Amino acid sequence: MIDDTSAREQVVRAADELFYARGVQAVGMDAVRTAAGVSLKRIYALFASKDDLIVAVLRHRTQVWDAGLASATERATTARERILAIFDFLDSWFRQPDFRGCAFINTNGELGGSSEAVADAVREQKAAFQAYVARLVEELGGPPGLAPQLAILAEGAQTTAAIAGTPDAAEHARAAAETLLDAAARLQTVGGSH
């Protein structure tokens, strides 16, 4: 037998893939069991219920997202480049063949109305992303109002790419972000109303 920690990890990883590909409610616990190779008894010893597993999957996705975002932006030297690197990160994500939109948005749409725990986990992740963008904008010296605008571009690109089935939205969002960054820089240098 394997220890609890790696069993948990296997279950979460398998459930994550299945939930993301087919939606949460369409995946039965039997499918999770088969994919993870962990018995149902064990799964229910590690997680109190399917809802618990869903939340654990969302927290795992948060970690994966945070790590991917960090590694995508750390190469850039300036704050502006780091902000634009977010959209390059989205672009490469949208190009993956199994891309099916943002798991947090999808899960929130499916269960956010009934499960408060799910809604909370999703809200937390999006708030963390907003805070990350806000930090970059602050580093840049941009106005505080710029950060939510950039975050909205990133969110919109994700849903647009998921529904259209093309990665174009990343480029469009990146171009819009550049325009917003330019406008902020211009306001900063000339420092006045038009």
Next chain:
Amino acid sequence: MIDDTSAREQVVRAADELFYARGVQAVGMDAVRTAAGVSLKRIYALFASKDDLIVAVLRHRTQVWDAGLASATERATTARERILAIFDFLDSWFRQPDFRGCAFINTNGELGGSSEAVADAVREQKAAFQAYVARLVEELGGPPGLAPQLAILAEGAQTTAAIAGTPDAAEHARAAAETLLDAAARLQTVGGSH
């Protein structure tokens, strides 16, 4: 008894409200029957299956959305004002107490991976919105790349408002749209690189 047309309408309207509030899979056909006041036998005479009903609900939502968008933007006189009116329309929508995000995005996240019919209906609606924005941008004389950027702002505002539970995203998206419109106008008048 009532005629088929109004029975259909009642079923679609009731299903729409239930699906939007709780998610599609969480609503049984019995609940639709009770809310619509139409017998299950009749429902299955009007719709071949639940999937059929889901698609009919999405088409109905498309009509409601189109009508709301048209009435919100028709008062504005210039193309720029009509574009910005989209975000005012979103703002008033986000403030409704039963707002729970964009039904198309939610349904696509829940079923788009398994049902091609649902994915198609959602794609159609989003493509129509993109085309509508593109028409306004053309009317404005803006560059063609501007339209997808504005559409992405609208999409991002919807998911952000749904998850955060606040209507702030509409204002942020509107402000970003103004910046993008200003930048496009500036390029148009001075007509050159920076």
Next chain:
DNA sequence: GCCCTCGGAGAACGATCGTTCTCCGCGTTG
């Protein structure tokens, strides 16, 4: 007035869900 058809209410059916329980084999301890 009688029959016949049609639609409404909801029971019934098979499938599947989340969750628990049973059975069995294996490894450990005294």
Next chain:
DNA sequence: CAACGCGGAGAACGATCGTTCTCCGAGGGC
């Protein structure tokens, strides 16, 4: 070596799903 506890496989359970069927009462044609 024998008794025992623990985990794995999967059957079992009650609930609920989408869909169909049965029963029954109301209303129009002869």
